[in-house]
Amino acid sequence: MxxxxxxxxxxxxxxxxxxxxxxxxxxxxxxxxxxxxxxxxxxxxxxxxxxxxxxxxxxxxxxxxxxxxxxxxxxxxxxxxxxxxxxxxxxxxxxxxxxxxxxxxxxxxxxxxxxxxxxxxxxxxxxxxxxxxxxxxxxHSISFAYLVYASSYLKRYYPAAFTTALLNNQPMGFYSPASLISDARRHDVAIRGVDANASRYKAALEPPTPQETAAYRRTHPHSSPHPQPAIRLGFASVRDLGAKAAERAAAERDEHGPYRGLEDFVRRTALPRAALEALATAGAFGCFGLTRREALWRAGSLAGTTEAHLPGTSGAERAPALPPMTAVEQTFADLWATGTSPDSHPIAHVRAELDATDHTRIADLDDLPDRRLVRVAGIVTHRQRPPTAGGVCFLSLEDETGLVNIVCSPAVWAKYQRVGLAHGALRITGHLERSDGRGGALNIVAGRLAPLRVAAQPGNLRGRDFR
Structure with missing residues (x-):
C-alpha cells in the first residue's frame, strides 16, 4: 500500500x-x-x-x-x-x-x-x-483531522480493505454494515455473500475474478484508480451464530478440509437448528448446489445430526420440489440473516414504481438547482435530534445510489413524527438546499413525509435513532 x-x-x-x-x-x-x-x-x-x-x-x-x-x-x-x-x-x-x-x-x-x-x-x-x-x-482537532484525512485517503484508494476493516470492528462508527456495504458496491467493489467453504470468521478480502476486474475498470469518477479485491462476508455476520460458533465453523474447515455437503457441515460443526437455518437463509450452502429454500428444508431435517448417526438416514435428501427465492425475497433474506445484502438494495426493487411517480434518485440530486422541489425515497438509516439544533430533526435517507441528509423543521417533525418513527422506509417531498453553491453540502428540507412499502418486516429496516 x-x-x-x-x-x-x-x-x-x-x-x-x-x-x-x-x-x-x-x-x-x-x-x-x-x-x-x-x-x-x-x-x-x-x-x-x-x-x-x-x-x-x-x-x-x-x-x-x-x-x-x-x-x-x-x-x-x-x-x-x-x-x-x-x-x-x-x-x-x-x-x-x-x-x-x-x-x-x-x-x-x-x-x-x-x-x-x-x-x-x-x-x-x-x-x-x-x-x-x-x-x-x-x-484534539489536529488529531481528529489526521484521522479524517487518513480515513478519507484509504476509502478513496483502497475501499475494499477500508470497508473490510470497518465491518470487522462492528459495532462502531456512524454507519451500519448495510450502509458500508452499499457504499462499497456503489464504488464498484465486488461483495460476496457468506459461503460455508469460503468464508472466514470475519469479513476477508479475496482475489477478484476477471469479470469483476473488467467491471471495476469501467468505474465512475469517484471509484479508486486501483483494481480492488472482492469482500467476502464472514460467518460472524450471520444472526443466531455467535462468535464461538462462527470461529469453530471456519477453524474446522481450515483444519480438516472443505465441507463435502450440508450433512457433513452439520456433523462437523454441531450447530443448532437456528444457526443452520440462518446460514441457509443467507445462502451459505449454495456451494453444495442447494437453493436457499432447499437448504432451509434440509437444515431443519439435519439439525442435531452427529457422528453417531448413520449417514443418509436423516431423510433430508428426499426434499420436495421447492421454487427458488425471487430477487426481492433473496434481498430480504440477506437482510434478515446478516443485516446486509451483498448484491442488491431494497429500494432497487421498487425503482420502476418510484421512477413512474417522479422520485429522483439520490445520486441525481447533484445535477439539480438549489431550491428545486424534489421527491425522493429510501431507507432511513439514522434519526438525530441534537439538543443544539433547536428542535430540528435530521434523517439520513439511503437508496441504491447514495445517501442524502433530510432536514425536518420542528413544525414538520411534529406533524409527521409518527410516520418518521414508525416506518423504516420513507417518501420525502421537499426542497433542495445547498450550503455552498454547486458542489457544496446538499440537504433536502422536508415538507412532507410518507411511508414507502418495500415488502419488508420492520426489523429488516431499522435505523440508528437519536445518537
Whole structure:
C-alpha cells in the first residue's frame, strides 16, 4: 500500500479548522458562517476588538479552539493565566454552564476596564460562553483531522480493505454494515455473500475474478484508480451464530478440509437448528448446489445430526420440489440473516414504481438547482435530534445510489413524527438546499413525509435513532 501523501500545511490546517467548526461550541457561538465567508473572501477577517487580533488572527477573527478562549480572556479582560485556566476547566466540566455564569462578572468588569462595553462585551461573552457547550482544544482537532484525512485517503484508494476493516470492528462508527456495504458496491467493489467453504470468521478480502476486474475498470469518477479485491462476508455476520460458533465453523474447515455437503457441515460443526437455518437463509450452502429454500428444508431435517448417526438416514435428501427465492425475497433474506445484502438494495426493487411517480434518485440530486422541489425515497438509516439544533430533526435517507441528509423543521417533525418513527422506509417531498453553491453540502428540507412499502418486516429496516 502506498504511503499516505503529505498535505500542504495550509490544506491540513483548513481541515483542522473544519473539524473544530462542527462542534456545538463554535456553532452556538456563531463562528461557523463568518469563518466560511471569510475563508471564501466574501468578508474581511477582522477580530471583534483590536485586543483580540493576536488570539484570533490564525482563525480569521473568529474563536474556534479552547486555547483561544483563554487567550481572549487574558487579552480582553485582563485575566491572569491561573484565571484563564479556571475558565478552561469550567468549559470542560459537566456543570460548565453554571461555572461560566459565575465567571461572568469577572469577565465583564475586566473588559470594562479595557473600554469594551455594551453590545460588544455581550457578544464576546456569548462567544466564550458558547464554548461551555463543547469546544475542542486545538490538539484534539489536529488529531481528529489526521484521522479524517487518513480515513478519507484509504476509502478513496483502497475501499475494499477500508470497508473490510470497518465491518470487522462492528459495532462502531456512524454507519451500519448495510450502509458500508452499499457504499462499497456503489464504488464498484465486488461483495460476496457468506459461503460455508469460503468464508472466514470475519469479513476477508479475496482475489477478484476477471469479470469483476473488467467491471471495476469501467468505474465512475469517484471509484479508486486501483483494481480492488472482492469482500467476502464472514460467518460472524450471520444472526443466531455467535462468535464461538462462527470461529469453530471456519477453524474446522481450515483444519480438516472443505465441507463435502450440508450433512457433513452439520456433523462437523454441531450447530443448532437456528444457526443452520440462518446460514441457509443467507445462502451459505449454495456451494453444495442447494437453493436457499432447499437448504432451509434440509437444515431443519439435519439439525442435531452427529457422528453417531448413520449417514443418509436423516431423510433430508428426499426434499420436495421447492421454487427458488425471487430477487426481492433473496434481498430480504440477506437482510434478515446478516443485516446486509451483498448484491442488491431494497429500494432497487421498487425503482420502476418510484421512477413512474417522479422520485429522483439520490445520486441525481447533484445535477439539480438549489431550491428545486424534489421527491425522493429510501431507507432511513439514522434519526438525530441534537439538543443544539433547536428542535430540528435530521434523517439520513439511503437508496441504491447514495445517501442524502433530510432536514425536518420542528413544525414538520411534529406533524409527521409518527410516520418518521414508525416506518423504516420513507417518501420525502421537499426542497433542495445547498450550503455552498454547486458542489457544496446538499440537504433536502422536508415538507412532507410518507411511508414507502418495500415488502419488508420492520426489523429488516431499522435505523440508528437519536445518537
Amino acid at each position: 502506498a504511503t499516505l501523501p503529505r498535505l500542504k500545511p495550509r490544506e491540513f490546517y483548513d481541515l483542522v479548522v473544519e473539524v473544530a467548526l462542527i462542534r456545538p461550541g463554535p456553532i452556538q457561538g456563531g463562528a461557523v458562517h463568518p469563518y466560511l465567508r471569510r475563508r471564501r473572501g466574501d468578508e474581511k477577517p477582522t477580530a471583534p476588538h483590536e485586543l483580540l487580533e493576536k488570539a484570533l488572527s490564525r482563525t480569521l477573527g473568529v474563536p474556534l479552539f479552547q486555547e483561544q478562549v483563554m487567550q481572549m480572556a487574558i487579552a480582553a479582560a485582563n485575566f491572569s493565566a491561573a484565571e484563564a485556566d479556571q475558565l478552561r476547566r469550567a468549559m470542560g466540566s459537566k456543570r460548565s454552564t453554571e461555572k461560566m455564569l459565575a465567571l461572568r462578572r469577572r469577565l465583564m468588569s475586566g473588559m470594562a476596564a479595557n473600554k469594551i462595553t455594551g453590545e460588544l462585551a455581550e457578544d464576546i461573552y456569548n462567544k466564550l460562553e458558547a464554548f461551555s457547550s463543547y469546544g475542542f482544544p486545538e490538539s
